Amino acid sequence: MSESADILIIGGGLSGTMLAVQLLRLPGQRRISVIEPRAELGRGEAYSAVELGHTLNGNAARMSVDPDNPDDLTQWLTTHIAGGGWPESAEQAVPISELFPPRGLFGVYVQQRLAEARVAGAQQGSTVEHICAEVVDLQSDADSVQVSLNDGRRLRSTYAVLATGMFPAARTPQKESSGLNAAALDPWDVAAMRQLDPQSTVLIIGSGLTMVDAVVSLEQAGHRGPIEVFSRHGLLPHVRRQPPAWPDFLAEDHSIRTPRQLLRELRRQCRDAIAQGIDWQAPLDTVRAHIARLWSQATDVQRRQFVRHVRPWWESHHHRSAPLSAALVERLRSEGRLRIQAASFKGLEPHSGAGVSIRIRRRGEAATGVVHGAALINSSGIEYDWRRVARALPQQLLARGLVRPGPLALGIAAAVDGAVLDAEGQAGSRLFAMGPPLRGMWWESTAVTDVALQAKALAARLVG
Ligand SMILES: Cc1cc2nc3c(=O)[nH]c(=O)nc-3n(C[C@H](O)[C@H](O)[C@H](O)COP(=O)(O)OP(=O)(O)OC[C@H]3O[C@@H](n4cnc5c(N)ncnc54)[C@H](O)[C@@H]3O)c2cc1C
Known part of the structure; x- marks a missing residue:
């Protein structure tokens, strides 16, 4: 067991990275380790996007990672664009604050803020180490937290923070839930979509923002065939406009x-x-x-x-779509290529030959039916119930009684300061959580602004 850090951050997406940034900015000397299996910090699933069409769902004015400076992203973008970055932004005749940046570019912004915080932190002896691994188990006692990694290493620290983000849903009432994800294309994998017959029918489960991204991916891949979207209510995200202020x-x-x-x-x-x-x-x-x-x-x-x-x-009203993506969806609908149906997904259907068949039940109908497509995309969202997440760390934490499900089994329970509650409902002093795992505590605990605020408050709590 190596004595690795004062603070171990488990997960190096936006949450874990912004927590590290906030910790580095605070006075004092501390060793921070971020354990993240991805090669880069600051990206997670959302900001690992590589396509320019996969944008933030809010404009730059709404997506600062600095709660003390709402213009932080706009200012960063202004410098970035002036230096020749993101030349495609010139095609949109709007002020920089109203641009919807590609998510991959947002990841660069987060990484730059981390790099700057590292320099500032180094002046007082603080460090951040990226440990490229997955945490598979965690134990905690009165003095420390001990974690086990998937490469066999074991680390000890004074505090640990669960910044493990969101787990994709395999929404199916049947046992072969993993079968769904195995049969489905990744909504962001344009290269895989290029392998499809461009005129073939593609089925999409779910009609939220991930579906919008999937449609952008298909368009980018040159797909020109029908797209059939199925979701329980058949509701589409509205387009995000820039409304004026309104009394609170x-x-x-x-x-x-x-x-x-x-x-x-x-x-x-x-x-x-x-x-x-x-x-x-x-x-x-x-x-x-x-x-x-x-x-x-x-x-x-x-x-x-x-x-x-x-x-x-x-x-559908609050989590709205970026204007360019929304316009694409609207165009495909008006051309009759994209159809959204209110229907629930009941499972995969065995069939011979190429493609994929799914069983659905249309809203208001008792009988189910089978639909066939060349490919299936699962964009049915997030699994917030940790009891259903087939990953080592959530399962181990539940089995050890170190966490308990949050309200309505959405994520895990925690005190107001982020201290995780154990199976008996007691808040410990070593293990904390932030971001999507706290969905049940705050409902909205995922977006950039939520995460940025939580990172600042939790850093102050850990240091205090
Ligand atoms: C495709 C997509 C687009 C989005 N777009 C927007 C948007 O436009 N605007 C907005 O406000 N929000 C958006 N969101 C919400 C988004 O989740 C948050 O902005 C942010 O990414 C949450 O950061 P996170 O670090 O908590 O989670 P994640 O980004 O999910 O990162 C968690 C990290 O933890 C790591 N991890 C998990 N388990 C372990 C383990 N056991 N050991 C070590 N590491 C582990 C994972 O590898 C992952 O990198 C989007 C989300 C997605 C998925």
């Missing part, structure tokens, strides 16, 4: 606590906005800042009501 009605009215009250008031505000000729996205966007408070105050019954009745609409 939830800050003024704390009597709104339940999902029903929220929806009623939000609808009223949207109607008022539309009557004044203002975009309905303006009132909706004021809700974001209050979601964590509303969710954490709610009872489990109210949370369940929200998930069952409001979630699909929240997802």
